[in-house]
Amino acid sequence: MSVNYTTPLMPDSSPDKEASVSRTPGEATPPPPASGAFDARSIDLGRIECLQILNERGEVDEGLRPDMDDDELRQLHRAMVLSRAFDARMLAMQRQGQMGTFAPNIGQEACGVGQAWPLGGKDWFSPSYRSFGAQIIRGWPMDRLMTLWDGYHDGFPPPEGVNDLPFSIVIGSHVLPAVGIGMAMKRANDPHCVVVNFGDGAFSEGAVIEAINFAAVEQAPVVFIAENNGWAISTPLYKQCKNDVLASRGIGYGVHSIRVDGNDILAMTTATREACERARNGGGPTLIEAVTFRMSLHTTADDPTVYRDEALVDPWKERCPIRRFEAWLQRTGRLTSGDADTIRGECEQEVLDARETFRAQAKAKPREIFDYLYASNPPELEAQRMAYLRRLDRKGVS
Template structure:
């Protein structure tokens, strides 16, 4: 059966299971028809726990930046559901392609927080092993990871794997050429790639209305023949349900899937940014009331799945996690200046050898 335009269209309204107070809502008829099912309490409790730990990690990393232990840190506070739920649902064979803002997602995937923060500390280009972890290096140039994820998905399919490639993208990145190239390639070659746009309403300081005139960013998939959806990005239950359905779609050979998650960045773009210059405090306050952690907490407390004892245990676990990050980050990193010349070329050029010799000579002179 051929795919029609209607099949590609996202729901008219973002998919939602929980309202802003954490009360269960009835999904739209469109959402029900597409097979989005409310995740189990067990799954949602696991996601809530990881969001609490991720939020505490994010706060700790922000503090370490102010103390000079990190060169820069882009907070993802407020985008917790988008960071945790899609990554938590990945399988071992799947690949993840993050942006520079996705440190919370990386620790949710089980990566060592010290290895995650290596890039932001300025110690190394990437602190973890991409092949071992099935996780690409954090991508700072906007949207280049979209092309990488499309290619990785193509590779997975050619090897006969049922794995998918998950690609995180910001709203600003949807205006970049690599985003469109990635979607087009993924569609033409029917790759098992899921593109998730975290629409936090600002491309640094540029508001969404000055970026795109599309009804929603999810509609950008239609021109490439990519099935698309939009979801309330602060509703962890909805994010988990939609991403799971997208993974099923991609891994079963039905091709790529584009998700737009409507969310908000509560902190500044990075510690070097003054967000008060381009957005009002009232806007931030309004979105603070849509906290994804509190929303899910209210729901799980209402069902009885989340008790005060569990809350205390998770809070203590989060504090222990943050303390471990803090203690390890307070240790001075071991630096190896000559590593600057490694992994540039398979065989060093004469110019690189000359530069390496100069650095080596300077080091010998200092240590003499």
């Protein structure tokens, strides 16, 4: 199949920024040149494969629609609605003083859900901090995620049987370990794959580039999802890199690369599924650039109104991944507006139930914070511990 079309994915796409598209899934990788020989193959960075299946008007390109039955399509929709319900509740809890911190993901639900959907239990997932929509699909109970965001260690380890790494807050640090897992899988003839996501900001970390290069050289079964949401806290993409087509970087390293409309759940699922299949079948890594937008705060410690014109957000409201998918599901008779309301209510209730479980858990034990790093504390740490305990005593904290 080869489909050609032009897709303006970015809000400020000028005609010359519109990526020219040649969709040829599964294209074979050319054989490597003889050692030392000059390789005349040119890499045309102007032609990046792009994918959009469901546009912001809620129209689907039927020729590209993935083979999913109505039930699966409704489950995809529900997963995005649940992600948003969790998002809204966590933000409210933090503002009410009931949650430590939180990194909202509103507007990026198709990225999270779409990248986790094609994974099986024996595949691996290495998330960053904004990935709770994916983590829920992977089997993380929401109360555990609440425990995690409230700062309790108990929330960090992946649940029993879930092949995930804990999410990383040190930007880009979780990408090399993901490639390591992929390399180990290849050596062990394990026919599964690893999905790892990171942001546009993380893409400026050397470790991420090293990871992509290693994966390419080793043909490791890794799918890199670069979630290009336009911002790294207060740094817009244009201040960070001249070439804003992040997918082109993968091509430079010899990695199959594609630019996907990150607000299109069908495209995200399709691109990730194809990339996972390629990886599992020995075809090596893929870089998926998911073009999306950070609609809300970086974290609850952030106030974007001091550095970002709110007018930039408005066009992205029209590109909402849930709204467009719901519009299509309803127009094609797969969902009624009543169904959508019911699903929203059910998801809200699920999140509230998780909050109850979270609230019922044991609270922090502040006296233990020095207890788990060393078997016996070095003298200077012991002195700090004693000073800290005296302070807790003074404040009446047990």
